[in-house]
Amino acid sequence: MALFVQKYGGSSVADAACMRRVAQRIQDTRKAGNQVVVVVSAMGDTTDNLIGLARQVHPEPDEREMDSLLATGEMASSAILTMALHALGVKAISMTGQQAGIKVDGIHLKAKIQEINPRRIHHHLDQGCVVVVAGFQGMNSSEDIATLGRGGSDTTAVALAAALKADRCQILKDVDGVFTANPRVVPDARKLDEITYDEMLELASAGSEVLQSRAVEFAKNYGVVLEVMSSFEVKPGTLVREEVEEMEQVIIRGIAADKNQAKATLLGVPDTPGVAARIFKELAAANINVDMIVQNVSAAGITDVSFTVAKDDIAKTRRVIEPLVKEIRAAGLNFDPDIAKVSIVGVGMKSHSGVAYRMFDVLATRHINIEMISTSEIKISVVIRAGEADEAVRSLHGAFNLSVPPRKSPARRRPPARTKSRK
Ligand code: ASP
Ligand code: MG
Numbered sequence: 001m002a003l004f005v006q007k008y009g010g011s012s013v014a015d016a017a018c019m020r021r022v023a024q025r026i027q028d029t030r031k032a033g034n035q036v037v038v039v040v041s042a043m044g045d046t047t048d049n050l051i052g053l054a055r056q057v058h059p060e061p062d063e064r065e066m067d068s069l070l071a072t073g074e075m076a077s078s079a080i081l082t083m084a085l086h087a088l089g090v091k092a093i094s095m096t097g098q099q100a101g102i103k104v105d106g107i108h109l110k111a112k113i114q115e116i117n118p119r120r121i122h123h124h125l126d127q128g129c130v131v132v133v134a135g136f137q138g139m140n141s142s143e144d145i146a147t148l149g150r151g152g153s154d155t156t157a158v159a160l161a162a163a164l165k166a167d168r169c170q171i172l173k174d175v176d177g178v179f180t181a182n183p184r185v186v187p188d189a190r191k192l193d194e195i196t197y198d199e200m201l202e203l204a205s206a207g208s209e210v211l212q213s214r215a216v217e218f219a220k221n222y223g224v225v226l227e228v229m230s231s232f233e234v235k236p237g238t239l240v241r242e243e244v245e246e247m248e249q250v251i252i253r254g255i256a257a258d259k260n261q262a263k264a265t266l267l268g269v270p271d272t273p274g275v276a277a278r279i280f281k282e283l284a285a286a287n288i289n290v291d292m293i294v295q296n297v298s299a300a301g302i303t304d305v306s307f308t309v310a311k312d313d314i315a316k317t318r319r320v321i322e323p324l325v326k327e328i329r330a331a332g333l334n335f336d337p338d339i340a341k342v343s344i345v346g347v348g349m350k351s352h353s354g355v356a357y358r359m360f361d362v363l364a365t366r367h368i369n370i371e372m373i374s375t376s377e378i379k380i381s382v383v384i385r386a387g388e389a390d391e392a393v394r395s396l397h398g399a400f401n402l403s404v405p406p407r408k409s410p411a412r413r414r415p416p417a418r419t420k421s422r423k
Helices: 016-031 046-057 063-087 119-126 153-163 197-205 213-222 245-249 275-285 311-327 355-365 386-399
Strands: 003-008 035-040 092-095 102-104 113-116 130-134 137-139 145-147 168-173 194-196 226-230 238-241 254-258 261-270 290-295 302-310 332-336 339-345 372-376 379-385
Touching: 003 016, 003 153, 016 035, 016 063, 035 063, 035 119, 035 153, 046 063, 063 092, 063 130, 063 137, 063 145, 092 119, 102 153, 113 153, 119 130, 153 168, 153 213, 194 197, 197 213, 197 238, 197 254, 197 339, 213 226, 254 386, 261 275, 261 311, 261 339, 275 290, 275 302, 275 311, 290 372, 302 311, 311 332, 339 386, 355 379, 355 386, 379 386
Parallel strands: 003 035, 003 168, 035 130, 092 130, 102 137, 168 226, 194 238
Antiparallel strands: 102 113, 137 145, 226 238, 254 339, 261 302, 261 332, 290 302, 339 379, 372 379
16 A cells, blocks of 8 residues: 655635545545545635734734744644545544644744654554644644744645655645746746756745745655646646756756845945854844845945845844944945846756856846846856846746757766756
């Protein structure tokens, strides 16, 4: 008997009809002779609505209370789906993250799974039950509920698949899989049959909302093969897995845009040793994730330092950095929320040169100004004006021919992948 972990996202369990449909699909998987552990997200826009509600009573709600509030969305889903399974005559039981044995670290709203004790899950699986786990949450060492960050149910699913040594981890969504770009922006975006962990990781952190990046990291570390697929139709989705040689022949696998970032700039910073450490120490202590960082060449011993943070972290960043402005004798601090980060990703960049030039050239011909650039071995990201993001994604998708499937060439023997990027 195989063990499947199936995760259903918010729009797949948005209302009673959706719940019944998902229950049917789980029953089919069960009838095919498999054990099933299900992970659910909150129904539809529940999480956003709860956040909105909290902000109506407090501009910056306490993070512990926020976690207690948000976790209820997934708890409700898991109980309702379990009832829908019962209605079909399927033995099933719901569990909160805590009941499922999920232990997390103490950081509220961004908790990380530390350990899973699947004792109770195993017990109920052995009894022939489908176990429906509330995603996105766990219990920390103070026995408080903590959530795993937006999209965190993906991580719950992957972590459970690893802990239970499941045969498959399926992420069922309202899309057919991972696409070369967001199909709402690029109508001829193409569904990928497969993608490497590293590419998926880069796309996820570049703003693709298909999978939470923590989930991909987890899958990579534990070798969990993920299948991202439609929850509405039964058809193959996208496999996320370890790189094989042939995959390096594709230069660009996908494009992502992130409009949830803001650019913070510290103006007139004295160019002396220790200043950058001082700034980023404060941000780290406040658990603020910084993505891109740019420091300009200094003129007369003075420079500007820009970095990007999540829009949600603007208030917190201001609170942490403002006192520093005086201390390090900087001239000021400003925020620009009107930016987007556009990234192209592909393992083939490791062995092809001129990719950066092609990207910048496409943007130049559209008169799109690049404000920041950062690269990794398999990714190039630029910060541009938010209003130009869709156009940038569409033109890059066209220029790199991403709607055309790569030709399958017979696997060749190749030297091991180089570690230096040639970009
Ligand atoms: N409900 C949470 C969110 O909307 C977690 C999840 O869906 O995975 O971010
Ligand atoms: Mg959701």
